[in-house]
Amino acid sequence: MSSPALETLQRVFGYSAFRGHQQAIVEHLAAGHDALVLMPTGAGKSLCYQVPALLREGTGIVVSPLIALMQDQVDALRQLGVRAAFLNSSLAADEAAQVEQALLRGDLDLLYVAPERLLTGRFLSLLDRSRIALFAIDEAHCVSAWGHDFRREYLELALLHERWPDVPRIALTATADPPTQREIAERLNLVEAQKFVSSFDRPNxxxxxxxxxxxxxxxxxxxxxxxxxxxxxxxxxxxxxxxxxxxxxxxxxxxxxxxxxxxxxxxxxxxxxxxxxxxxxxxxxxxxxxxxxxxxxxxxxxxxxxxxxxxxxxxxxxxxxxxxxxxxxxxxxxxxxxxxxxxxxxxxxxxxxxxxxxxxxxxxxxxxxxxxxxxxxxxxxxxxxxxxxxxxxxxxxSPAETWDATEAAQKALSCVYRSGQRFGVNHVIDVLRGSESERIRQCGHDHLTTYGIGKDLDATTWRSVFRQLVACGLLEVEAEFGSLRLTEGSRAVLRGERRLQLRKEQRERRERDRSPRSGVAVEAADLPRFQALRDLRAQLAREQNVPAYVIFHDSTLRTIAEQQPATLDDLARVGGIGGAKLARYGERVLEALGAVG
Structure with missing residues (x-):
């Protein structure tokens, strides 16, 4: 017997089954519990709050940091027949007022809002007068003060639990190392929430x-x-x-x-x-x-x-x-x-x-x-x-070859030391290779014992050596002028107590011409149908002024081109075509296929 969550997934979104942790997250949230979700981009994080919002009474409030994301998500949901809207600075005052009234009437399934607006007294008062199904905090890593996308407003989102303790919350991100995961849980008061961690791997x-x-x-x-x-x-x-x-x-x-x-x-x-x-x-x-x-x-x-x-x-x-x-x-x-x-x-x-x-x-x-x-x-x-x-x-x-670079590393480290640890990589390489430049003579570096001892290697190879010595922690790059300095770890190499294997430079590895297959792979026999469907999608997108991918993904078009459905029932069995899209576009899709033959 199909669960309410699976029935909603099939009817609205057109998918026959959940992926990975999706079903467990959906049912956990729909039952009124909090969740912290770490899932890679493209794995279907949005479904984890969209489906529960449709299952629970009231409106799902989605905190999202960017206007472009809200617009795209709402466009895509409306294509599916979901009552969705957003509130942000791109709306005129009368448009925003209409969205607010729809929220108060209970006419919205999902409302996307920027954290800055959510935290205003006016909007919090609006929520007090509304029925809230859940709170979804997207891009939750923005709460991390140590992170690369820190948003100060995210620090205040803990008030959602304080003000509405009975409304379930879900925080989602695709980017969080273990310390950031702990910070998200602490700052959003989600320490007791169940954590769902998927593999971060993106195999494609x-x-x-x-x-x-x-x-x-x-x-x-x-x-x-x-x-x-x-x-x-x-x-x-x-x-x-x-x-x-x-x-x-x-x-x-x-x-x-x-x-x-x-x-x-x-x-x-x-x-x-x-x-x-x-x-x-x-x-x-x-x-x-x-x-x-x-x-x-x-x-x-x-x-x-x-x-x-x-x-x-x-x-x-x-x-x-x-x-x-x-x-x-x-x-x-x-x-x-x-x-x-x-x-x-x-x-x-x-x-x-x-x-x-x-x-x-x-x-x-x-x-x-x-x-x-x-x-x-x-x-x-x-x-x-x-x-x-x-x-x-x-x-x-194309596995990289390695070489015993111990002697080269000793020469490089010694040259850095003997030139005073005050020069950048290009100058040190010039000394090693015995350059006769004016600067080398002015500095007196043509008299160093390391002058010219690296003529056996070209400049590209030496740059590779120095890059890897920095990466290994044997050299430091001084920030202000880029000069090189020895680290404590370099002593063992200079004394011959540590051997060093380095990557061999390959002048841009060719991967033996195994360049990646790119894009959606379509069999030659299906290409005419696939292109006809893309043309139809482009026309539909222009008519509605929306991105083409909110109508159908390329992978959905490929499946249609391969399966060649002859009826609406056949088309309904294609993944990604829910009831609303079938009713809206089904006949035109079948016409496009029929025209190709």
Whole structure:
């Protein structure tokens, strides 16, 4: 016998079964209990509160930090026949008043609201006069003062339990290492809540790290595999965003910039284009992305090193939300480390926060230079053990060769020491390779015992050595000028007490031409039907001024193209087509299929 939760899932959302912990979470919340949910992007977190909100009496109140996310979620729910609305600054006063009246009348199943508005006296009073089914706190990691997306308003959301102790609450996030998980529970008064932790693994994402050597050309070459596909390119600064967006546009990509320095209307316009058009490449700072619900992002590229493993995981998680093949590509160099350390030291944060930021950066450096399966290293940062090689990262698909670099490391460390630990990597490499530059002579470094002892290795190999010595904690990069300093750990290497195996530089590993399958894989025989369905979807989206993916995902269109349903009953058996969509679009879908033959 079907449970009420499963019946709602099938009738409204068009899915025959829950995934993972979804059913347990839904039934736990529907029964009136609190929950803390950690689930990767694309695993269906939204269903965990949307279904209980439909099962319980009253309106589900969803706290969401971004306007774009609210709009997308509401558009998608209305397509399913769910009575949903949002309240944020994008609404005119009369529109907001209509939503408030609908809430008071009990005419809403779900209401999305920004934390700033929820905490106002006016809105709290409105809730006092309403029937509340549940509170859902999305992007719950924003409560962490140590996190990369901290929102001060989230600290005050504990009042929901104090003011409405009998209303169940669910806090959800896709990005939280164990310390952040504890902080979420403590700050939101959810210590007693049942915790549901899914694997953080995103098996459809391929992870690749390359060493920076003309990042523009490297990015261009990578994007050629994704021509015509949607993706995000992250840069560390606004200036870099503008430069890369202009360069990609010159190279024929449909690229748009996005950063906090742009006019708000321009940012909003670019975001709308990214969400509603196919094949847009958004070049952005981390100001862009949180809450972006676009399922068909086929790649996320970083042309600069992110600040932490958490940030990297969350940003790469915006690729492949539909479960189809996607790529996470990171290009970094030692210069990125210098810049990020400067940013940490120049910030106004206290010493404890700076120490934490340095540790997070070191953790990410270790990931970049590791010869181990990327997925194993990444998931270990979230307290999860991945028991085998993933087969879907650069280290698994083209294992890095290693070499006994003990002697090279001794030369490098000795040269840093003998040149006074006051110079950056390029200068030290010039000394090692016996450069005859004016600066070397001015400093008298052509008379050092380490001058010219590294001529057997080229500059690229030496840069790799120094990068890995920093990642191993044998060298430190001084923040202000980028000069190198020995650490306590370097003594054992210099004394010959420790051997050192380092990754061998491979001049951009080719992965033996095994580039990732990208996008939705459709059999050749089904392509005409698939394209006809995409054309219909685009037409429907234009008619309603909504993103195409809120009507049907590509994976749903692929299934329709493969199964070729001849009747509405046949179509109803396709996953992702609930009752409302069947009634609204069923006949037109069948007509589109019939026209192809």
């Amino acid at each position: 994402i391929r992870y690749t790290v390359v060493q920076k050597d003309n990042a523009r050309h490297q990015l261009r070459d990578m994007l050629r595999k994704h021509k015509g596909e949607a993706g995000i390119v992250y840069c560390l600064s606004r200036k870099r965003v503008e430069q890369f967006a202009d360069y990609l546009a010159e190279q024929g990509f449909n690229a748009l910039p996005y950063h906090a320095g742009l006019d708000a209307e321009v940012r909003a316009h670019h975001q709308r284009r990214f969400l509603r058009e196919d094949g847009i490449v958004m070049v952005a700072t981390i100001a862009f992305g949180m809450g972006i619900d676009k399922p068909d992002v086929r790649f996320v590229a970083h042309v600069d090193l992110p600040k932490s493993m958490e940030g990297y995981y969350q940003e790469t998680g915006r690729a492949g939300r539909d479960g189809e093949a996607a790529e996470a590509w990171l290009c970094y160099g030692l210069g990125d480390v210098v810049l990020l350390k400067q940013m940490i030291e120049q910030s106004e944060a206290g010493e404890d926060r700076k120490r934490l930021e340095r540790r997070k950066l070191d953790q990410l450096l270790g990931y970049c230079e590791s010869t181990q399966c990327r997925r194993q290293v990444l998931l270990a940062g979230f307290g999860e053990v991945y028991p085998h090689d993933c087969g879907n990262c650069d280290n698994c698909m």
